[in-house]
Amino acid sequence: MASFLFVCRKPPYGDSLAREVLDMVLAAAAFEQDVSLFFTDDGVWQLLKEQHGDAVRQKNHGSIVSALPLYDVSKLYVDRESMKERGLAPDDLVLPVQLLDPAGYAALVRGFDTVMTF
Amino acid sequence: MKFSIIVLGSPYSRQSVISAYRFAEAVLDRGHSLYRVFFYHDAVHCGSALSQPPQDEMSIPEHWADLGRTHGLDLVVCIGSALKRGIVDETEADRYEKPAANLRDGFAISGLGQWVDACIESDRVVTFGA
Secondary structure (H helix, E strand, C coil): CCEEEEEECCCCCCCCHHHHHHHHHHHHHHCCCEEEEEECHHHHHHHECCCCHHHHCCCCHHHHHHCHHHHCCCEEEEEHHHHHHCCCCHHHECCCCEEECHHHHHHHHCCCCEEEEC | CEEEEEECCCCCCCHHHHHHHHHHHHHHHCCCEEEEEEECHHHHHHHECCCCCCCCCCCHHHHHHHHHHHHCCCEEEEHHHHHHHCCCCHHHHHHCCCCCCCECCCEEEECHHHHHHHHHHCCEEEEECC
16 A cells, blocks of 8 residues: 555646546545645636536536545645635535645645645 | 557647657667556547648557557557546447447457556556656
8 A cells, every 4th residue: 555645736626637536536536545735826716616517518527536535535624825826615515625825835845655636 | 678669649739649659669769668658637539540630740559550550569449437528439339229339440449457567567657648
């Protein structure tokens, strides 16, 4: 078993990469790897409640994210500053997250076998 | 050291694809091993047999295929990303009754399990972004 950290910087819908990264997350979880996610920059938008992907003919990204704990993926971290810059609070998000400052992220990232940034 | 590389960008749209190729060359030149190159997202187009760049530009798919042949590399195109973008091998073309197959020789279509395996088996995994 290896530990994976996915650093998600892209918003959903405008670019399919955010969705395809979730496919990678689920694949790693399906192979019983230890998976954590860190959302920063525009990646924090992926966690927003009440998304309506169908309005742009897309699957609802928020629904996919909120199902992550069903696949044993529940270690979610978010950059505090990215949230503040975008006027978001933890209550606006679809799952419980741990807010991190840069020093907190630096400490977090050291502990993983594989870190992938998107 | 054992490396694996993940490529995400579209060839000819993103410089990162050429950066990935140059990095692969450097890894091999330095005597390290390259366990797998996994083409995901738009990078599946690197596996197209149909790409025809202008004469005075490098053929990115051909360069990857040649590097693969020379060094016995495992060049894997992700099936999920590939199918929706119209990169298919004979098996998938038959399965979905497509008029043609277009996967370049030297590439294999497979799933995200190959990427997970590459991350577990490699000392370093380097991602070249979209």
